[in-house]
Amino acid sequence: MVIDMELKKKNMHLKDKLEKIKLVLTDNDGVLTDTGVYYSEKGEEFKRFSIRDGMGVERLRKHAGIETVIITGEKSGSVKARAEKLNIKEYYLGVIHKTEILPEVLKKNNITLENIAFIGDDINDLE
Template identity: 65%
Template structure:
């Protein structure tokens, strides 16, 4: 897709949704001897959430996991849409659209694997981390250079902010 087409799509975005594992994290999972799961998040991605909020763009996490660490991270970042344990991401997207009055063209989604492929095809701007699977890369509009867990969400956020600044 041409940069001018990507920029036009990015100008319409009012909500950025993200998968968690492999996007906000590097896909690694840590367990202590007590079995508690921990995830590593990138601070720059958190700044991406804040910058989007400051530009009037909502954010959300949509993940199949039920991890308490994701809930904690979302609360710290004041993420507006948190959807844990989601196995059917397209249905969740349609519920969000119905509740918020947004259209699919006003939503961006960034995902990295096969469980994200369907929703990547439904939104106005789809993206994937630089190290996404070939399945996600094949359908995503915007391919981040940055890997999952290393600032790819921030890269997408900055692209959207810059595209919308052209309209100001």
């Protein structure tokens, strides 16, 4: 019984936090892709994006009113193309230290840190 009460408290706390989310910030490589890099014979780089992630971005926007912003260290045209395909209006390419762009994102979207959920896949995403 005590465990049930503790779980309920934690779930309520999590629910309160989730209700404040207005924007999802995400890295690209390893989050929206399968972490693989493919090369053509000419050395051109290709990445494979997950259709499921795309559906998730669309459902977040449509059903919860939550927009997605991509911040990536890559300068790949494929990221821009994928963002545009998913109707992601705000994306930042070539940003190595993601926290440096954060004040701009907050101001542009009129939100605070507690209104953001972040998805990354590497230690450098925390810097």
